[in-house]
Amino acid sequence: MTPKQQRGAETADRLLDAALQVYAEAGEQGVTVSALTRASGVSLGSMYHHFGSVDGLMDALLTRWLTRLLGELTAALERSRTARTGIRAVVQTYLGFVEEHPDAARLLHSSYADRMNMAQARQVRDAQEARLSPVAAWVDGRIAAGELVALPLPLIEGLILGPVVATARRHLSGLDDVDLAQAARVLPDRIWRSLAP
Template sequence: MSRKQQRGEATAEQLLDAALRVYAEAGDQGLTVGAVTKASGVSLGSLYHHFGSIDGLLNALLLRWLGRLLDELVEALRGTRTAHTGIRALVTAYLGFVQEHREAALLLHSSYADRAGMADGRRLRDAQEARLSPLAAWARTYVASGELAPLPPALIESLILGPVIGISRRWLSGVDDVDLDEAAVILPERIWRSVAAEPNREPYGRT
């Protein structure tokens, strides 16, 4: 990589880091070109050169942190040997990420992220395909082995991550009745009951 390319990457990183700080302090309404250039010390021209617009910058920031979250979930599964322990690892990793990266978690669980997912969900998933594939393969493996219920992959994903996302949103909103450490102990068993295979149960959808 040339020095020019290295400088370009460093500038893009500065802008992304500054955008996250501004977003955490002021939300998406406060994430303006002026606020980001002031916080980063990077010129307006550089911002437009690297990201095209403030929306382009915010989309890049969202993809950056979604990728990091998915990387941590995939890594958490590597050391597990059963579906049961895999679910515990996923829940623990997700909630740990939210606690460790609160600013990024605010963005990932924001109304902006929801709107982006609704408007362009397929593109977002396609952009993360390399990271999502191991998670899907994990679920298929344990459905095939009979440990997970024979449910469609999208339902398994929702049953596992839905409660975790919900409790994360509640904690991030500032509600003081949520203890993520306690949730990391309780949720895995509750989730396991919802996705564990039932003996002699036919796959859903079959008659």
């Protein structure tokens, strides 16, 4: 990477870090050009050069954190020897991510992210294909081995992640009535019962 490319990457990272900070402090409505340039110390021109718009920056921020979450989930699955331990690893990794990165998790579970995902579902899925392929291969292998019920991948994904996402959203909403540690202990076995062959 040339020095100019390195500076460009550092500028983009500063903008992404600032965008998450501004979102965490002021919510979606607070993510404005002036708030972003003030928090990042980056010029308006640089923001437009790297991301094209505030929406472009926020889309890149969502992609950054979704890629990180999917990477952690994939790594957890790949370390698992059985379908049951894989489900436990996914649940614990997901809830651990929420605990460790609450601002990013709040963004990933926000109405902004929901709107983007609904409007661009195919593009988001295609962009994450490299991260999702190992998951699909892992599931297919466990179905072929008779360790998982033979269902289409989207249904298996829904059965695993549905309760986990609902738990994460409730925790992130600030209701303070969900213990993530308890959920990480209880949910894997409950989810396993719905997927055991």
